[in-house]
Amino acid sequence: MAVSRAVASPVAVSQAIAEVPCPKPKVAKPSAPPRPVPPAEVAEDMAVGGPALATHGLVVPEGSAGPPALTATTWLVADLGTGEVLGACGPHVHQTPASVQKMLLAATAIDQLDPARKMTVTDGDLDIEPGSSAVGLVVGGTYSISTLWLGLMLNSGNDAANALARLAGGGGPDGLQKTVAAMNARAASLGARQTHAVTPSGLDGQGQFTSAYDLALIARVCFASADFRKYVLTKTAQMPAQKKPKVGGFQFQNENKLIYNYPGALGGKTGFTTLARHSYVGAATRNGRTLVATLLGAEARPLRGWEQGAALLDWGFALPAGTSVGKLITPEEVAAAARASSVTTEATSAAGGAAVQAAHPSGPTGLTVVAAVSVAATLIAIPLLLLLTQRRQRRQRSPADQRPPTPAA
CATH class of the missing domain: 1.10.287 (Helix Hairpins)
Structure with missing residues (x-):
């Protein structure tokens, strides 16, 4: 018996076809705090990119093979070159981002800051949630901007996120908040209507949301940057030693396992908070096509975030070129x-x-x-x-x- 699917057709949408559940593996969900209450949905925003994308369920090309069963609550696969959306699960549903929000910081600030510039870390840069990811900056230490970007992308450093945001906002005590405002303006200019940033790092904040569709819009901008592509493909980097205070240097690694295990991988970003669960953005190129997979609200079993991204990329590359259920707005x-x-x-x-x-x-x-x-x-x-x-x-x-x-x- 054929599986019924929502398809990218105004006729199908007008007939109000029942939403198709996204395929899920049969696994026990771990205990987690209640998800935050999302903003009210706006019909116009839900249809950005095409009427078939205005669904909480599955939308895939008619006649295509079924997508993989994932724990991700929402996801999307798109062609970064043509902007075609190949398939999605609840593409415009509000979700909490975790550290994939660092890509919005990059889309906002990476062209504003000279990578060779040196900066000095302040107390405020290290004002992050205890136990959250940090690359190991020290107050009074001097680092290049490029080192901060590597710390942000490879090690998901929330300390690096604060430092970069402060500098992009002018370097003063209000620099971080100015950059958060600029991040929201940048999201609006991209058509990312479900995205609202409260922190530059993706650490949880009240009213902070994004969507799988919005992440693809942000990823398209990021992967168009040569600097961004260089950073996210870097496997290891060196944190320089500091004289005052006296701290030794050390090496840190890229946490995105896609670049080690997936042929043609271009990199991306991992994310996790207890509230947001696992989030992931990953891109790869194959046979002249460059695809991106975005996913939110996932669990790490039976597949980790990057493995779920890899499964979506495999599914997308198996579809014929030109396949589409919608588009990424420019x-x-x-x-x-x-x-x-x-x-x-x-x-x-x-x-x-x-x-x-x-x-x-x-x-x-x-x-x-x-x-x-x-x-x-x-x-x-x-x-x-x-x-x-x-x-x-x-x-x-x-x-x-x-x-x-x-x-x-």
């Missing part, structure tokens, strides 16, 4: 939609004002009702023409125009 499309919305708002306001003026003419500036209607119709038509032009331009744009630079080996 920053250009987000900006165009914002401009169109602004023009529409201005047109509506102007049309309303014209109608009022027509109803209550005042001397030589008064308009007749016919003139007011004419003005309103003209103003309302402007955004419609802009939208049609933008859509025509997007259809004419070659998919290759949106491909990120060829990833480093």
